[in-house]
Amino acid sequence: MNSPLDAAVAAALEGRDRAGLLRRRTAWRPTGPVTVERDGREFVNFASNNYLGFTHHPRLLAALRTAVNVGSGAAGLISGHSAVHATAEQAIAEWKSCEAAILLPSGYQANLAVVQTLGAIANNGIEKGGVRFLIDKLAHASLLDAVRLGGHAFRIFPHNGLAKLERLLADAPKEQLQVILTESIFSMDGDAGDLVGLAELKRRHPFVLVVDEAHGSGIYGRHGAGLIDELGVREAVDVTVITLSKALGLAGAAVCGSAGFIQSVENFGRAYIYSTAVPPLTAELATEAVAVCREEPQHRHRVRMLAKRVRGELAAVGLIKFTDQSADSPIIPIVLGEPARALAAAESLRDEGLLVVAVRPPTVPPGTSRLRVTVSAAHTDEQIKQLIAALSLVPSPGTPGEG
Template sequence: MAAPGDSWATWLAGRSSEHRARGLWRTRRSRVPGAVLDFAGNDYLGLAGDPRLAEAQAEGARHYGAGGRASHLVSGHLAVHEALEHRLATLTGRPAALLFSTGYMANLGTLQALCDSDTRVFQDRLNHASLIDGARLAGARSRRFHHGDLGDLERLLARAADDGRRLVVSDGVFSMDGDVADIAGLAATSTRHGAWLMVDDAHGLGVLGEAGDGCVGRAHGIERVPVLVGTLGKALGSAGAFVTGSQALIDHLIQFARPYIYTTAQPPGVAATTLKALELLEAEPERRDRLHTRIRRFRKEAATLGLPLAASSTPIQPLVLGDSQRVMCWAAWLAERGMAVGAIREPTVPRGQARLRITLSAAHTDADLDALLEVLADCSTRDAIAEGEAIS
């Protein structure tokens, strides 16, 4: 007779073996900041290590305490949270905003609060996992349209005419491909069919837009994009997320978004950090200029080297190699030279679309880019030699 728990141990071991055999096992590496050249993170403006943010966090903790102490609806909602919500609403040109602890929670909470079995949700096929999971957990009836294909979205919406509330959902900047959604096209299509549009602008906020307000921001007002989500741990170098929209939307989320209601409030020092980051975003536009200069230079020189970059004008620069083993080899060669680059395989991307996810930052210097391009050229050469040896 099997001992209690043996079936669980067997199941865990089997899943582990299967994942390892497919070359999909994920590992964590403990890194010391500055010990490697980081081309894997999302610190697009180089703010995460800015000493002014660290001081703002320390000062916020000294003034309010280290922890949030309770949920926002109990006693955890402090003046610094209120100030940050007002500031985020102003940045995005909307009446109100609501803080969440993470972007994943913001998307789950929003979709869970807005959707039920009577809701039809239409999602871009390459949306972030949190958006897919949010609709699934809400019990909404979901369809996924071909990536960036407004014609496919139009057909799906037309078939669902007069069939309950409809919500179109898309990333703003797609996290694995770096391309930007056609916000104007999505808004027009949604409006034509009486649907709301929800955009997760996690990777656009701080990077795109005239004032760093993202690919949606004030350029596409609340009438066109009623539900806007942003995160604070990428370009703004802090942590957490927010949803912004009408006062009615925010009031609804406060009442019904379970991840908001039942979570301890964000540590006040983190909120103070984000306020400082927003101040620097406005005061130092040269950070965005420097970032986009780096992007243009990298793409130009990568093309000269014949590297298979996907089309992207954002800090996310995917080098699509196709095969997972090949991606892991390139990542290992880069690591040998002191560089961290994201190695992305299925199921995060479709099979055959494995890639190095190279991310650029305003903190990168020309020398950093020189070093990266030199190693990528070397990887390409080593790869070609290994392929030739395999054929012979």
């Protein structure tokens, strides 16, 4: 007889399946920075965040081989923090032009730690009115989850909707700390946060600005420091979150900010405090990945050039709107509408030996299921041509679909 859990599991999964939203992992075997294999067939990978090809960079593979110990053995405040971690945190802070940085096991956890820290500070008597988070509608799930889990007051503002944001700020009680949560490059849309507009807004209203630079780091700015650096708005940003898992080709994350804020994360960021410190191996690789980013600009130049080329070609066949001629982030969404349509398009690309994922609700809003194409500096010109040829056969969003 089915246990109550089995029955609940079956009902939940059936519901997802009926809506065309059931998810399933595939066990791929990576065969290079942009190729994966399954059942003897190789696919070109346009579905990874390995924007610079660093997962297979020779310098990082060499650093991997000389590692002394694998795990850190304890949380950072116990004995897990080491000189190797301190070196990596300093390298990241200098790269980001911040006073300090702190490593965490994932970007999800880093965002949780930032929100926990801000919540604790605001409720600690420094700001008597508590805190309210103002979240861009398209901000990553980890930011929203962090705020909801903490039970904090929050408002979601329209994507890059600065007029609405200004009204919310103008009406906010003086003693309540206002915190804006946004991204530099949005993970599912590949467009940029209006960081210049936010910097201007900050001249008129007091607020804390937190920017998740998961997808801008390594691609933009001097030495790949990120979009904040490229736009010259560093002074307006209080806290930056970076992941090591995207352009840097590793896993893990860092929170960057003032020395005082980073010390606050050590004291109030429960997601940091109660979790084992990242492996020293990760820290060592992070130091090396930042050094490679500084010393080898050719990777970010190439990925931006390829991203711009792909956008131009897809706009020419009506698959995307390409209004901003400078748009060159590696994330290129092709919005197709209903889940079945995105799944069918992904399947037809798979038949051509190309791996592109269909992203469906709840990751993206209903009616905006899409192909999320990501390009990498490691893609060859030939692979890019293959992608464009195959995508040109996908019915454009205006064509009636199967719903």
